[in-house]
Amino acid sequence: MKNIHKHFGGVIALRGVDFTVGDNEVIGLIGDNGAGKSTLQKVLSGLYPPTKGEIYIRGEKINPRDYSVKKAHELGIETVFQEKALGEKQALWRNVFLGRQPVGPLGFLDVDKAKSETDRIMKDFLGFTGAGISPESTVSTLSGGERQGIAIGRAMYFEADLIILDEPTNALSVKEIGKVLDFIREVKRRGKSCVYISHTIAHIYEVSDRFVILDKGKIVDRREKGDLTEQELIDELTHHAAKSEEGADV
Numbered sequence: 001m002k003n004i005h006k007h008f009g010g011v012i013a014l015r016g017v018d019f020t021v022g023d024n025e026v027i028g029l030i031g032d033n034g035a036g037k038s039t040l041q042k043v044l045s046g047l048y049p050p051t052k053g054e055i056y057i058r059g060e061k062i063n064p065r066d067y068s069v070k071k072a073h074e075l076g077i078e079t080v081f082q083e084k085a086l087g088e089k090q091a092l093w094r095n096v097f098l099g100r101q102p103v104g105p106l107g108f109l110d111v112d113k114a115k116s117e118t119d120r121i122m123k124d125f126l127g128f129t130g131a132g133i134s135p136e137s138t139v140s141t142l143s144g145g146e147r148q149g150i151a152i153g154r155a156m157y158f159e160a161d162l163i164i165l166d167e168p169t170n171a172l173s174v175k176e177i178g179k180v181l182d183f184i185r186e187v188k189r190r191g192k193s194c195v196y197i198s199h200t201i202a203h204i205y206e207v208s209d210r211f212v213i214l215d216k217g218k219i220v221d222r223r224e225k226g227d228l229t230e231q232e233l234i235d236e237l238t239h240h241a242a243k244s245e246e247g248a249d250v
């Protein structure tokens with residue numbers, strides 16, 4: 001992403017952001033409330049067109065008029081939202097194959113295959129064995145962490161090259177958080193990339209290769225994990241937050 005600006009009427013959410021995700025890299029995107037993290041994620045995942053700036057995927061310049069969440073999926077970019085990842089009233093298998101139905105020889109949805117593949121995703125990627133969840137379960141019966149898990153499992157199943165997670169651990173139990181962090185490690189192990197947005201620095205620090213700090217719509221720092229300790233990262237964020245507050249008084 002080059003020189004990305006995003007305005008919402010008079011609100012300037014992003015002001016000239018340069019952001020690159022490399023091969024097999026986990027990036028922790030951090031910053032205060034309203035810094036522009038979700039906006040950057042939504043521009044990258046095709047939900048919002050940028051007001052200005054350029055996006056390149058595998059070196060190819062993207063035409064903003066052709067770019068959408070669907071197009072991003074086709075290009076191997078999947079986004080996992082805490083809330084909107086899955087449709088509430090549907091069976092899991094329908095959700096997993098939403099918009100990407102496995103079709104049989106006559107072009108009809110292959111329901112048996114969709115169910116068996118969903119079962120495989122649950123066992124292989126998520127370790128849900130006999131937890132009372134099956135491909136037939138309704139999404140509304142799953143816990144927050146389980147939903148998050150299914151959304152991530154789906155992204156992995158379709159072999160997304162880049163998975164973007166926005167606050168995936170909000171309101172999750174300790175055990176579920178552990179699972180989400182395991183997923184991110186698994187993304188890394190499979191040679192894929194991840195952008196991980198969170199306010200919990202301990203989690204970000206644990207799984208990321210490098211950190212990008214956003215403040216009021218601008219990137220204010222980029223650090224490699226090897227260059228600083230978790231405490232130094234926290235100190236740095238505190239420092240930026242304090243500077244923001246000084247700025248707010250002017």
Ligand SMILES: Nc1ncnc2c1ncn2[C@@H]1O[C@H](COP(=O)(O)OP(=O)(O)OP(=O)(O)O)[C@@H](O)[C@H]1O
Nearest residue numbers: 008011012013031032033034035036037038039040
């Ligand atoms: N759809 C929108 N319409 C108007 N303003 C918006 C919209 N989306 C975001 N903004 C504004 O853009 C700024 C950045 O918001 P954004 O959601 O990107 O922040 P964030 O870093 O994700 O914050 P948080 O950590 O609280 O999730 C905020 O001032 C917000 O009010």
Ligand SMILES: [Mg+2]
Nearest residue numbers: 037038039166
């Ligand atoms: Mg946000």
